[in-house]
Amino acid sequence: MREVDGTLRKPADVNLHFRFFDITMSESEYRNNIDISRILRRRAFVDELGVSADVEFDNLDAKSRHSLGFYGDAPVSYARWHIDGNAAVVDRLCTLRAYRYRGVARRCMENIAQDISHCASRMQLSLEGLVVLVPDTNDILQRKLIQASFIPLDGRPTGHLSCIRMCLPAQSKNGVSLEAIL
Numbered sequence: 001m002r003e004v005d006g007t008l009r010k011p012a013d014v015n016l017h018f019r020f021f022d023i024t025m026s027e028s029e030y031r032n033n034i035d036i037s038r039i040l041r042r043r044a045f046v047d048e049l050g051v052s053a054d055v056e057f058d059n060l061d062a063k064s065r066h067s068l069g070f071y072g073d074a075p076v077s078y079a080r081w082h083i084d085g086n087a088a089v090v091d092r093l094c095t096l097r098a099y100r101y102r103g104v105a106r107r108c109m110e111n112i113a114q115d116i117s118h119c120a121s122r123m124q125l126s127l128e129g130l131v132v133l134v135p136d137t138n139d140i141l142q143r144k145l146i147q148a149s150f151i152p153l154d155g156r157p158t159g160h161l162s163c164i165r166m167c168l169p170a171q172s173k174n175g176v177s178l179e180a181i182l
Contacts, residue, residue, distance in 0.1 A: 015072050016104065018111040022065045037066055040078040044094035049135060060091075065115065069108050071099060077108045081116060083125065087167070088116045091133035093141075105141070128170045133163040142166065 021033040038057065045051040060082060069077030079093040090112055095104045113130065120127050132150065134141050142152070142164060150166040 019068045036075050037078045086128040087131050089131045130168045132166045136162045
């Protein structure tokens, strides 16, 4: 999937779409979506990064909202988010290897930010920030988030996964607001 000049072909926007789901939908529809997401997570985190399946598949799935990214009919990306205190926490962001470096993860984050904004306004929540958990081995994603005004946080451990917390405060130092991203 390369252009004539040898660069990776970007997915056409009309072919890349996202499906959000959570435990409030019908059980069979939720189960189908969560099964697809577990396949993606197993490939990205368990097979590629060597994360233990016991650690990867935790108890946060039931309280999270999930996003599946599809390129046509093929599932290619996944992420989940949940509210923790006064911040929305995005984790388990992954894209299948064949679809990386083509803007899929960026589009996934954009769609998640819109979903968070929609859900927060519907529930009348005032969020102070957006936190993305990034595996500490993913330097590329860390750099991209820093370019988008996210700041690395230290301190609180992120469970059994070795992750860096990247935060976009509701109002960052250079004037980029959470509302502008959401």
